Structures are given as structure tokens and as C-alpha cells.
Amino acid sequence: MGKTENKAAYASDEARWTAVQQRDAGADGVFWYSVRSTGVYCRPSCAARPALRKNVAFHDSRAQAEQAGFRPCLRCKPEQPPLAERQAAIVAQACRLLDEAEEAPDLDSLAAAVGVSRFHFHRMFKAVTGITPKAYANAARARRVQDGLAKQASVTAAIYAAGFNSSGRFYAQSPAVLGMKPSTFRAGGTGEKIRFAIAECSLGPILVASTEQGICAILIDDDPDFLVKELQDRFPKAELIGAERDYEQVVSRVVGMVEHPEIGLELPLDVRGTAFQQRVWQVLRAIPAGRTVTYAELAELAGVPRGARAVASACAANAIAVAIPCHRVVRNDGSISGYRWGVDRKAELLTREGSR
Numbered sequence: 001m002g003k004t005e006n007k008a009a010y011a012s013d014e015a016r017w018t019a020v021q022q023r024d025a026g027a028d029g030v031f032w033y034s035v036r037s038t039g040v041y042c043r044p045s046c047a048a049r050p051a052l053r054k055n056v057a058f059h060d061s062r063a064q065a066e067q068a069g070f071r072p073c074l075r076c077k078p079e080q081p082p083l084a085e086r087q088a089a090i091v092a093q094a095c096r097l098l099d100e101a102e103e104a105p106d107l108d109s110l111a112a113a114v115g116v117s118r119f120h121f122h123r124m125f126k127a128v129t130g131i132t133p134k135a136y137a138n139a140a141r142a143r144r145v146q147d148g149l150a151k152q153a154s155v156t157a158a159i160y161a162a163g164f165n166s167s168g169r170f171y172a173q174s175p176a177v178l179g180m181k182p183s184t185f186r187a188g189g190t191g192e193k194i195r196f197a198i199a200e201c202s203l204g205p206i207l208v209a210s211t212e213q214g215i216c217a218i219l220i221d222d223d224p225d226f227l228v229k230e231l232q233d234r235f236p237k238a239e240l241i242g243a244e245r246d247y248e249q250v251v252s253r254v255v256g257m258v259e260h261p262e263i264g265l266e267l268p269l270d271v272r273g274t275a276f277q278q279r280v281w282q283v284l285r286a287i288p289a290g291r292t293v294t295y296a297e298l299a300e301l302a303g304v305p306r307g308a309r310a311v312a313s314a315c316a317a318n319a320i321a322v323a324i325p326c327h328r329v330v331r332n333d334g335s336i337s338g339y340r341w342g343v344d345r346k347a348e349l350l351t352r353e354g355s356r
Contacts, residue, residue, distance in 0.1 A: 028082055041059065042076050045076065046073055046076035046078075093113075094113070094121070098137045104137035130279060138275075194216065199252075205227060207228065208251045213268065217319045218321045254323070277314040289353040291328065292330045292355050295332070295337075296332060315329055322349065
């Protein structure tokens with residue numbers, strides 16, 4: 001709903017009073033209300049005890065309320081930016097501290113640094129980012145390790161420089177952090193073996209690739225050579241092994257799943273991404289064929305109600321087509337938006353599943 005439509009929706013005092021009773025956050029910034037008995041003015045979404053209607057007046061601006069002699073409510077702080085913006089700023093400050101800290105601060109210290117209680121900070125951080133402060137700190141250290149592995153003289157030096165207090169602790173976490181052993185990552189994937197094959201399906205050429213852990217890529221394009229290049233770019237120094245006869249069975253099962261998405265894929269996946277991306281992809285895998293969700297709904301399911309853009313980025317980063325069904329995510333109006341492997345392919349997949 002645009003700004004003009006918002007104002008029209010709350011044009012009458014009756015509509016405004018209903019919004020106040022319902023603590024309608026959608027009315028915030030459209031109007032403010034004052035309470036004669038307390039001498040304060042509030043946002044419509046204020047969580048304070050409801051006032052009597054006879055004591056309430058409405059104002060089109062904060063300045064209007066203050067000129068009438070009312071002071072800002074200490075609870076909803078109507079003179080400050082909206083709560084969501086204030087929380088986002090606090091979390092952004094915490095993220096900067098975690099990014100810059102050589103040794104990750106504990107939760108109490110981090111909460112104190114941004115000026116909120118320990119419990120409130122933990123809940124706020126997870127609501128905004130989708131992950132806990134500890135998970136973010138681990139990811140920040142992982143990024144420093146990845147940068148350091150390319151610069152430090154040894155793996156051990158990179159581990160300690162990134163803030164891991166013992167190499168044993170880091171090696172215990174490294175598969176989740178890097179997707180491969182640190183020494184392998186430092187060498188650009190050297191020594192990792194990835195089997196792959198290209199086949200034809202009704203959507204065009206399809207490349208399927210697997211590590212020892214499971215399928216790490218399902219890529220679709222019109223150009224088979226481009227598919228191989230994309231795989232090489234993802235794993236620049238891994239040993240790519242193609243044209244193995246026994247791998248054809250894996251490819252056949254993937255093609256069958258693409259042709260009939262409702263059957264699913266009962267093969268292990270080697271899913272590589274950030275903690276947040278993996279969370280979004282896990283939610284996507286729980287969406288059955290024949291159903292679609294909007295980016296906003298996906299954000300809700302992933303535990304980040306205000307994270308529609310973030311989940312859209314996670315969908316775009318998905319390299320395992322159809323098995324991680326990002327094609328089941330649509331715009332708020334139900335229309336089809338961008339798709340890594342082409343909007344036409346997305347439409348076709350949804351048609352096969354009965355979603356179109």
C-alpha cells in the first residue's frame with residue numbers, strides 16, 4: 001500500500017481510533033494520537049494501556065501534537081525513527097563490532113556495547129538477521145580465515161589470526177565453515193574430486209555434479225560449455241571427473257526429478273553456503289510441489305519477517321536447481337520474478353507442478 005493509499009485508509013477519526021485500538025503498525029507515520037489525561041502523544045502502534053476515547057485526539061504530524069502541548073511517549077518514542085529502523089541500527093552496530101573484533105565478545109559484553117539487555121539483544125539480533133550472535137561471530141571468523149588462508153604463511157597462522165583460540169577447535173568446525181579442509185581451501189580446492197556429467201532434459205542441457213558428500217550442483221542453461229565453465233568457476237582447482245558410466249544413474253535420477261518435480265530427490269546433497277543461506281534452503285526444501293510462497297512468506301518461515309530481500313538473495317545463490325526448489329517462490333502479487341536459470345524455466349516448472 002502506497003503512502004497516498006495509507007493516508008486515505010486512516011482519513012476518518014473512526015478509522016484512526018480503530019487503528020489505535022488494534023495497535024496497527026501500518027498507521028505509524030500516517031498520524032499520531034495524544035492522550036489528554038497523561039499529556040503525551042504516541043504512535044498508533046504504541047503498546048501502552050489503551051486510553052479512553054474521550055481523552056484521545058488525533059494529529060497529522062508530531063509537530064502538531066507538540067504545538068498542542070503534548071510531549072513524546074517514553075514507551076513508543078514517537079519522536080525517534082520507527083522501532084524496526086532502531087533495531088536494525090543496533091544490530092548493524094553489533095555486526096560491525098563482531099566483524100572487527102579479534103576475539104568475539106561474549107553476549108553480555110556485546111549487549112552492553114549496544115545499550116540493550118542481554119535477553120532483548122539476543123532476540124532482536126536473531127529476528128533481524130535470522131541467526132544468533134554466536135553464529136554470526138563464527139561466520140565472521142570464517143571469513144577472516146578464508147581471507148587469511150590466501151595471505152598467511154601457514155594454515156595455523158591464519159587460524160590464530162582469525163580469532164580461533166586453538167587449531168583443534170577450528171578443525172572441528174571447518175567442514176561447516178569452508179565446505180572442505182582448510183588446506184584444501186587454501187589451495188583453491190586442490191585435491192577435491194568432483195564427478196559431473198551433462199545430459200539433456202526438457203528444460204535444456206543440465207549439469208549434475210557431486211562430491212563424496214553428495215550432489216553439490218545442478219545447473220541448467222542453453223549452452224553446455226557455459227555449464228562446465230560455471231562448475232569450474234565454483235570449484236577452480238578441484239579435480240573435475242566427467243564421463244563416468246556409473247555416474248549416469250545419478251544424472252538419470254536428477255533428470256527424472258526435473259521432469260516430475262513431485263517425486264522429489266532422495267539423494268544426499270552437499271549444500272554449501274552461509275548459515276543464513278542454508279536456513280533458507282532448508283525451508284525451501286520443505287515446500288511441497290504444487291505450492292508457492294511469496295518472498296515475504298519465505299522470510300516469515302525462515303524466522304526473519306523483515307528479511308524478504310535477504311531471502312531473495314539466498315534464492316539467487318542456490319546452485320542446486322529444482323532439488324532446492326527456489327522456483328516455488330513468487331512475488332507478493334503471485335507473478336513470477338527472476339530465476340537463476342531463466343524465468344521461462346521457472347514458469348514451466350510451476351506449470352508441471354500445477355501451480356500455474
